[in-house]
Amino acid sequence: MSHFKFPVINPLLHSDLRLKIMVALDSLESADFMYLCQITDSTRGNLSIQITTLKDAGYLDVSKSGIGRFSRTVCRITRKGREALHAYEDGLRKMFEEEIPQKDNLIINKTQEL
Amino acid sequence: MTTTDELSVISQIRGEVKGNRVPTGENLFLAWGYPTAFFLLVEFFALILWDKIWCSWIWLGIPLVGTPLMVYFLNEDYERTHRRTLDQNVILQMWIFVGFLSCLGGVTMGFAGVFPMLYCTFQGLLVSFGCLMTGLILHFRPKTVCGIFGSALSFVSLFFQGDLWPWQLLVAVLVTILTLIIPGHLFRHYVRMERKLASL
Numbered sequence: 001m002s003h004f005k006f007p008v009i010n011p012l013l014h015s016d017l018r019l020k021i022m023v024a025l026d027s028l029e030s031a032d033f034m035y036l037c038q039i040t041d042s043t044r045g046n047l048s049i050q051i052t053t054l055k056d057a058g059y060l061d062v063s064k065s066g067i068g069r070f071s072r073t074v075c076r077i078t079r080k081g082r083e084a085l086h087a088y089e090d091g092l093r094k095m096f097e098e099e100i101p102q103k104d105n106l107i108i109n110k111t112q113e114l
Numbered sequence: 115m116t117t118t119d120e121l122s123v124i125s126q127i128r129g130e131v132k133g134n135r136v137p138t139g140e141n142l143f144l145a146w147g148y149p150t151a152f153f154l155l156v157e158f159f160a161l162i163l164w165d166k167i168w169c170s171w172i173w174l175g176i177p178l179v180g181t182p183l184m185v186y187f188l189n190e191d192y193e194r195t196h197r198r199t200l201d202q203n204v205i206l207q208m209w210i211f212v213g214f215l216s217c218l219g220g221v222t223m224g225f226a227g228v229f230p231m232l233y234c235t236f237q238g239l240l241v242s243f244g245c246l247m248t249g250l251i252l253h254f255r256p257k258t259v260c261g262i263f264g265s266a267l268s269f270v271s272l273f274f275q276g277d278l279w280p281w282q283l284l285v286a287v288l289v290t291i292l293t294l295i296i297p298g299h300l301f302r303h304y305v306r307m308e309r310k311l312a313s314l
Contacts, residue, residue: 023131029203092121
């Protein structure tokens with residue numbers, strides 16, 4: 001019996017859209033609302049809510065600036081956010097690596113039975 | 115979502131962000147190159163014609179014109195691409211530092227009285243270094259090569275001392291053409307081609 005201890009999953013990042021936002025910003029210095037809308041393929045309302053959630057958690061730094069009649073929302077990932085994302089990704093990889101050997105053992109056992 | 119789904123989302127988004135990297139900032143080199151060449155030429159002719167001490171401060175026009183142009187083109191780039199990559203940020207910070215050192219060096223040397231001896235070499239080396247580093251970061255070989263030749267050419271100005279010192283400014287103009295204007299046009303052409311290919 002394996003004694004694999006499942007890593008604690010960060011509930012804030014365990015959402016499709018929030019994870020996409022964080023990963024996109026992790027690879028960039030900054031991106032505006034339009035870019036995030038396009039890369040995450042989400043609606044403006046939903047994206048706005050998720051950005052606010054991440055901002056409140058201290059994972060994103062959001063700044064607004066006015067250009068003529070329009071305002072531009074620019075998002076940057078904070079150090080805390082980057083650390084949380086990398087910890088989350090490491091946790092996922094550990095779980096994934098643990099899943100594969102278990103599946104392999106299952107296949108080996110089944111072939112032996114046959 | 116399962117673990118596999120989440121990991122595939124992460125790699126997919128990373129791939130999209132990194133794959134969609136048409137370089138930007140194609141006008142920035144020209145925005146600095148042309149004002150630099152212009153003000154250095156004006157300074158050269160002013161010194162040849164009038165030989166007044168205030169003429170050696172004409173170079174201060176470079177940051178006064180270059181900075182607003184840079185801000186304008188940076189905003190334009192952001193409006194078009196809606197993002198700034200980590201590479202772009204490194205290059206921008208490096209050029210801000212190069213510009214700051216160049217201005218600080220000019221002012222300090224002006225007050226210390228060594229401006230005519232050293233400034234053109236100092237500024238040429240700084241700009242060539244910036245050009246070389248930008249070429250290396252962007253993997254754009256013409257900039258790297260121009261940066262190397264520009265730094266070698268900067269030392270030529272050391273041969274013009276004493277009464278001949280205004281001729282250093284002409285060497286500085288050549289360095290500017292070699293490190294900012296020529297690679298600027300080549301980079302502009304390259305970016306436009308890349309953008310055209312990406313839009314196909």
